[in-house]
Amino acid sequence: MTILFKFCATPPNLSQTQWIGPAGAHPLRQAAHTASKLALALAYREFSLLSPRTELHDYAQSDEASNHEWWLANREHLLEEANFYCLKKSPDTLISRAHTDQMTVGAVAELGLGVRSIGIDIEDEKRVLKPELAKIFLSSADQAQSLSLLEIWSAKEAIYKALSSFLLHHQLPVSKPLTLKDIELTERQNLAGQFRFKDFEGLYLGQKININNRNYLVFTASLFA
Ligand SMILES: CC(C)(COP(=O)(O)OP(=O)(O)OC[C@H]1O[C@@H](n2cnc3c(N)ncnc32)[C@H](O)[C@@H]1OP(=O)(O)O)[C@@H](O)C(=O)NCCC(=O)NCCS
Numbered sequence: 001m002t003i004l005f006k007f008c009a010t011p012p013n014l015s016q017t018q019w020i021g022p023a024g025a026h027p028l029r030q031a032a033h034t035a036s037k038l039a040l041a042l043a044y045r046e047f048s049l050l051s052p053r054t055e056l057h058d059y060a061q062s063d064e065a066s067n068h069e070w071w072l073a074n075r076e077h078l079l080e081e082a083n084f085y086c087l088k089k090s091p092d093t094l095i096s097r098a099h100t101d102q103m104t105v106g107a108v109a110e111l112g113l114g115v116r117s118i119g120i121d122i123e124d125e126k127r128v129l130k131p132e133l134a135k136i137f138l139s140s141a142d143q144a145q146s147l148s149l150l151e152i153w154s155a156k157e158a159i160y161k162a163l164s165s166f167l168l169h170h171q172l173p174v175s176k177p178l179t180l181k182d183i184e185l186t187e188r189q190n191l192a193g194q195f196r197f198k199d200f201e202g203l204y205l206g207q208k209i210n211i212n213n214r215n216y217l218v219f220t221a222s223l224f225a
Helices: 027-050 054-061 067-075 131-137 149-169
Strands: 004-009 090-099 103-110 115-124 184-189 192-197 200-211 214-224
Touching: 004 027, 004 200, 027 054, 027 067, 027 090, 027 103, 054 090, 090 149, 103 115, 103 214, 115 149, 131 149, 149 184, 149 192, 149 200, 149 214
Parallel strands: 090 115
Antiparallel strands: 004 103, 090 103, 115 214, 184 192, 192 200, 200 214
16 A cells, blocks of 8 residues: 655745635645645646546646646646545545645545555654643553654644544544544554554554755555555
């Protein structure tokens, strides 16, 4: 199972009139949204080479599909998302996006092959989490002792997205609200391991990535089928 992800700096090289974020949103939010959608488009373009998908695949592989045209394609709703979970026009293509102030990331993966949902998170490695926040997201059952607070936070944010988008998409209720504290982590090796939330299980994987001389933490999560 591979989660393919691509980055796009915020703001992308677009004018404000080209931003596609929610109407009335703060300019930074607009820029982050647009950049992460562009990152998603770039990830999808590469993904579609590996795993062809009819209409979108044909578009992705056409000679004229430059990065900018991919952004336009999104405007035309080719890359519209359903419930933060998959592409509307390609429901077998799982997706997830995340942003920091300066960098965004978009991820895609194929439904099946043992996976039924994915999530991604990106954090600037310099971000300092308030220790008191630990009370809110650390579970006493977490066994990922070698992860830092920020790493656990980021892993759980990615896992939250995989779980929440899956539950939302399939309209599945949970008996109490899904919170980061209810997700339990076990560590297998450095920055990677297994998670559990009620009857759900899956894998998380963290990577340290340097882009434009800044260090970022990127965590992905996949929910087992
Ligand atoms: C949903 C959530 C994970 C988003 O994280 P964030 O820090 O606001 O922002 P990120 O940059 O990491 O991700 C934003 C993207 O997540 C995606 N997203 C939003 N809600 C989502 C959901 N319910 N499921 C999956 N993905 C979601 C969207 O693509 C969004 O991008 P957009 O705003 O451009 O559309 C976060 O707001 C959240 O609710 N976290 C868990 C809350 C929790 O348990 N809190 C208790 C401890 S404080």
